[in-house]
Amino acid sequence: MGWGWGLFVFLLVWWTVLFAVLPWGIHVPEKTEPGHAPSAPENPRLLLKAIITTGISIVIWLAIYYVIDNGLITIRPPRP
Numbered sequence: 001m002g003w004g005w006g007l008f009v010f011l012l013v014w015w016t017v018l019f020a021v022l023p024w025g026i027h028v029p030e031k032t033e034p035g036h037a038p039s040a041p042e043n044p045r046l047l048l049k050a051i052i053t054t055g056i057s058i059v060i061w062l063a064i065y066y067v068i069d070n071g072l073i074t075i076r077p078p079r080p
Helices: 003-021 046-069
Strands: none
Touching: 003 046
16 A cells, blocks of 8 residues: 555544544533534533544554555455
8 A cells, every 4th residue: 555545544544533533522511602502512622532533543544554465455356
């Protein structure tokens, strides 16, 4: 896998993991201020979630890289 494809796969994994991590630890306030959505979280902790997402994505990407680099899964036909 070249660096371009590796980066592309990492970004796909990162965004997928981000959407899985975003709901973690969300607390909706009991009393909302006027003009705010009633479903808006009190403290979304986006930086912490981005760091967690990056860590999980690195582990998943390394597993994908290992599988592709060792030929366990390939999309190319076998060489004669």
